[in-house]
Amino acid sequence: MAAREKKSPLTNLVAGGTAGFMEALICHPLDTIKVRMQLAKNAPRNAAGGNLSFLGVGMRIVQKESPLALYKGLGAVTAGIVPKMAIRFTTFQFYKDLMVDKNGTPWKLNNLWAGLFAGITEAVLVVTPMDVVKIRLQAQRHSMTDPLDVPKYRNAAHCVFTVVREEGVGALYRGVALTSLRQATNQAANFPTYHFLKGQLLKIQDVKELPGYQAAVIGCISGAMGPLVNNPIDIVKTRIQKTPNPEGLSGWARFTDVNSQILKNEGWRAFYKGVTPRVLRVAPGQAVTFAVYERVSSWLDRNSDTFKLTAAAK
Secondary structure, eight states: OOOOOOOOHHHHHHHHHHHHHHHHHHHHHHHHHHHHHHHOSSOOBOTTSSBOOHHHHHHHHHHHHOGGGGGTTHHHHHHHHHHHHHHHHHHHHHHHHHSBOTTSOBOTTHHHHHHHHHHHHHIIIIIHHHHHHHHHHHTOOOOTTOTTOOOSOOSHHHHHHHHHHHHOGGGGGTTHHHHHHHHHHHHHHHHHHHHHHHHHHHHHHTOSSOOHHHHHHHHHHHHHHHHHHHHHHHHHHHHHHHSOOTTOOOHHHHHHHHHHHHHHHTOGGGGGTTHHHHHHHHHHHHHHHHHHHHHHHHHHHHTHHHHHHHHHHO
16 A cells, blocks of 8 residues: 655645634533533532532533533634644644654654654643633633623633733743643644554555544544543643732742642542543544544645646636
């Protein structure tokens, strides 16, 4: 079977951005539920006194704040999703191309290292400020159907303005080290798993392109790997980004303080709060992302000559 051509940066931009946009629209409510569960000091309780499941938390949000509340922070996500996915897929290919010997033979584990560095890059350039804004919006417990229930942050742009005015530009990068670690471990698990499974399926079936449902299935599997490993990192990151830092603590001091407070007040199990909705958010998200990315990038590849001819005619 002939090797497939590398994707161009433009293909990564268009296909990755389209995939990310679809993923955000479909999966954002699960992310809102995950954030609420992670921010709760004590596990949410139902009327009988038992712990609420992630579906129960979602129903409570809908009942008290309206169904639209599940999409709090979506503006911040969609505003950053195109550059995020463009950076992810483009830099993954860039780092992967660097990891070859003088004969052009790929390094061992190059998918893992390329995914790790791509995760760090996207975290620094896009994900950290996007996460800060998204979490601030999602943490607001107000009804979006009551015009008198005025939240502190009205939308993503207003949140950015308010945070910068009250806390400085640096507040948008609160938790950047932890976000980088989370994204790095996510992509270091995500890309190698996906490409390994994809390679096996292509080889077994002797085809050049996977059907959309197969790309979605292996995307779902690969997407579940990161959250299962790095949920404690995500918990601490979420707590740090949600609140200002009036004490002026250093990043390391803030990290140790949040860790000690969680252990002291909530116990070690608190580091796995929201892991179920996080897996249920990230895994389907990656299924959508890879399925859409593969379909759009294949369409762009098939029609690249048409685009070139059209551009030349103009």
